[in-house]
Amino acid sequence: MANVVRIHEYGGPEVLQVHEAAVGRPGPNEVRLRQTVIGLNFVEVYFRRGTFEVPRLPQVLGNEAAGVVTEVGEGVTDVRIGDRVVYADGPLGAYATERLYPADRVVPIPDAISDEQAATVFLKGLTARYLLKDIVRFSPGDTVLFQAAAGGVGTIFARWAKALGVRVIGTVSREAKVTFAREAGCDAVIDRSREDIGERVAALTDGRGVKAAFDAVGKDTFRASLAALAPRGTLVTFGKASGDPEPIAPFELAARSLALTWPILPVYTATRDELLAAARDLFDAVARGQVPARPSRSYAFDEIVEAHRDLESGRTVGAAVLRV
Structure with a gap:
């Protein structure tokens, strides 16, 4: 039993x-x-x-x-x-x-x-990995926005991205999480309970916007994530903690040639070989201290x-x- x-x-x-x-x-x-x-x-x-x-x-x-x-x-x-x-x-x-x-x-x-490390990092780490490595091709110096950066996936993503030379602007839901997100690896942190995401992203990128925005919050942040993108940027939505994002017409993406995708982990670890390869990469990053x-x-x-x-x-x- x-x-x-x-x-x-x-x-x-x-x-x-x-x-x-x-x-x-x-x-x-x-x-x-x-x-x-x-x-x-x-x-x-x-x-x-x-x-x-x-x-x-x-x-x-x-x-x-x-x-x-x-x-x-x-x-x-x-x-x-x-x-x-x-x-x-x-x-x-x-x-x-x-x-x-x-x-x-x-x-x-x-x-x-350890077992504790494995259970702590496996699902969130595999998620952070495919978001960072399989969706958009990044180069050192690129800037991204990550909504809910103090969460389990966000803290892994920020630290791993930093190790790869990618600049992360994170958002948090309350002031108490700002320090945690910054210590987790975010280069800048926006408290969305009292700051305007669009204005802060514009200020932090000299008006250019970000190459990609990663959003698992959903309804409350979807439009802000879309607005933060640079021309030819990609909005990667992968959750809806605050509810379903509002529908969007494809034509709205045209002016800046934006891309919108909702990837899911099972598609990126569909075969055993893919799963084992992703796990090896994750565990190697843990061993190197790149992933908390x-x-x-x-x-x-x-x-x-x-x-x-x-x-x-x-x-x-x-x-x-x-x-x-």
């Missing part, structure tokens, strides 16, 4: 309930995992609210965790019992002390990386309701994890 966190209906943090559940034996191409550290991500708030539908109710939530392989199913050759592994962005169900998972979607954790891999907050497994309240209210900065 395992402890799991399920929702039986969509709603606020209070719908998260801890239950016991049978785990079962792994089937073909599956492994059984004893989980040690579980990553917390804002996308899980979307699933809990019903912004994104879950496959069925009741549903165990969670997208990311590290742990130890305790059993392997038929046909599994890439991992063995006793291996430390991490996974992200596959079948929901990471909020559990033990679970089954597809063997071809788990990644071995290097000896130099320590959680800013840890919660006990049964503190999941408090953790979601903090995630949803914006009280967390950086990455947070659940300890099993």
Whole structure:
């Protein structure tokens, strides 16, 4: 038996309930995992609210965790019992002390990386990586805008971008996060609760605008991100924490020849080779000190309701994890 966190209906943090559940034996191409550290991500708030539908109710939530392989199913050759592994962005169900998972979607954790580091950085780090390396081609000296720069993805993106010579203008939702975002690697930080994003970006770029804007906030910042772009700039939207952005006519992009895209991680790690290559790049950046891999907050497994309240209210900065 395992402890799991399920929702039986969509709603606020209070719908998260801890239950016991049978785990079962792994089937073909599956492994059984004893989980040690579980990553917390804002996308899980979307699933809990019903912004994104879950496959069925009741549903165990969670997208990311590290742990130890305790059993392997038929046909599994890439991992063995006793291996430390991490996974992200596959079948929901990471909020559990033990679970089954597809063997071809788990990644071995290097000896130099702890379980805590892996669960802290894997999903957010893979996300930051494809945003920084796969969407727009950057050169040293380019400037980008990153909305919600004090979040888990934002802090990794800013530090990694800085290591590559890319200048990052970050935004935060409140003054208390300004220092954190600056220490995380942002070259300049805009407090959008009291500053005009467009005016500040114009001042910081001598009126040129940014080569790309990365926006997971959605409704509240979409127009500001679009306005901040330089001619031939790209708006990369990858979330909607504040709600759906308003519709936009393609013709609105024409005057500055702008590009708009909404990429998702599974497309960039669709094959096992792509997943392993992205993971190697991420873990190498962690080992080099280019990517932060320590959680800013840890919660006990049964503190999941408090953790979601903090995630949803914006009280967390950086990455947070659940300890099993």
